[in-house]
Ligand SMILES: Nc1ncnc2c1ncn2[C@@H]1O[C@H](COP(=O)(O)OP(=O)(O)OP(=O)(O)O)[C@@H](O)[C@H]1O
């Protein structure tokens with residue numbers, strides 16, 4: 001059974017079609033990169049998947065369950081975690097508390113108590129390398145640390161699907177390599193399907209994605225194994241806007 | 247892992263403040279009135295903090311819960327006075343009524359208004375207290391605009407002596423008990439899933455939802471809890487201290503404003519904040535009105551603005567940051 005299926009999903013904002021008849025399929029443990037120019041509907045697609053917006057048309061199916069109109073707080077425990085394009089920490093709470101929230105409310109059983117959550121938080125924070133910042137207010141972290149904190153918060157939810165919006169935005173190339181390695185490791189260890197939106201298409205996508213989906217003006221342009229997708233003339237033209245270097 | 251006993255350390259400064267107040271009130275002649283007023287403001291701050299402080303939502307109609315609580319007690323006493331042998335039990339029935347009415351009203355208001363966000367919620371609640379007042383007056387329920395006066399009934403049920411100590415002393419003790427209970431509940435909430443959910447939704451409601459938090463549920467929990475304490479406070483401080491209730495007095499918006507100021511001054515969402523805020527507010531108000539009667543607002547308003555500008559997280563918020571890494575940290579939350 002597929003982990004996630006979108007069937008002809010359309011999301012409009014007034015007259016603007018932000019997501020246009022998109023169908024796609026994500027398998028368990030799969031690593032998928034989503035790319036597309038600014039405004040092509042990447043974030044909106046995430047919002048439809050995790051319930052921030054309901055689509056006007058189409059269906060969203062998670063592990064065989066139709067979740068098209070399920071509110072977001074009910075989707076999270078099913079196993080959908082997410083990070084945001086612009087980090088959204090619970091600013092006044094500590095890093096530890098932020099991550100504990102993920103464990104407390106985002107897990108399927110819903111029976112994780114406060115102490116257990118804090119324990120899970122400590123382990124997860126250590127994993128993303130934020131240990132020395134755990135008692136800092138999340139609002140005081142640097143942008144990159146906030147990204148890591150959000151990843152920890154999502155991982156503490158023990159997701160089956162992790163949606164990462166602009167996972168590497170604003171990162172130094174060295175950090176990107178580290179991040180790619182880390183995310184790949186997490187995906188394998190935790191058996192999480194990751195759908196990552198990546199801006200540095202070549203570097204990051206080639207580094208980790210098995211499959212690439214290219215969006216253009218809300219519609220799906222390409223959906224193919226990474227190598228194939230990157231060589232597709234349509235992608236080169238639309239996404240890169242210049243002739244391939246090859 | 248925290249030891250069980252250290253979990254309650256943050257209650258120590260709160261209870262110490264109340265104990266000192268109580269001792270001053272009992273032992274320094276002529277001070278009880280001031281102490282009673284301070285207890286009222288501390289309790290008011292603690293009650294409102296559970297909603298305003300923990301969720302970040304501003305309810306401008308908050309006083310309505312105190313109003314219906316006052317009516318709860320007043321109705322219990324006026325309607326049940328004829329039953330022989332009720333004695334002090336009538337007070338308990340009154341509190342139950344107050345709780346019941348505050349719960350009902352908060353569920354009704356919450357079900358509608360808590361669907362709205364931030365400023366829209368605030369605006370939607372502005373009319374609640376006035377609306378209720380005009381409804382009571384217009385529909386002539388509960389004796390309409392004439393209100394309910396029940397001094398005679400209290401005297402008849404409890405005897406003149408007891409009724410008088412109830413008004414001048416025991417009612418204030420009940421306010422103290424309400425404040426202490428509110429402190430317990432606040433700490434319990436802060437330490438439990440409820441507190442984590444409320445902090446998350448206060449900081450970023452959409453992100454909270456995505457993390458699996460049923461934000462509506464937790465907002466309603468905070469709203470109803472806060473309303474219940476307001477109802478009890480109305481019943482104790484308004485109905486029992488002054489055994490009458492007039493609609494314009496108990497639905498007066500300025501109590502809501504006072505509650506907001508106290509919470510912001512002290513440090514919203516903290517346990518100790520409303521106590522500190524209540525003391526600063528109450529003491530300044532009391533002495534300013536003695537020394538410069540009529541002009542107190544002129545001095546008072548800038549003082550409040552200065553404190554809020556200097557300490558945007560309130561006095562306790564500031565202390566919390568200052569002593570973050572010291573041994574004091576476990577007492578200040
Ligand atoms: N809440 C909203 N209300 C109205 N229009 C919106 C909203 N969110 C997105 N849009 C519009 O939908 C389109 C797709 O936006 P979206 O944010 O999904 O693109 P994106 O691919 O994530 O872009 P970026 O690379 O800049 O993050 C844009 O034209 C955007 O202006």
Ligand SMILES: [Mg+2]
Pocket residue numbers: 042043044085165
């Ligand atoms: Mg985006």
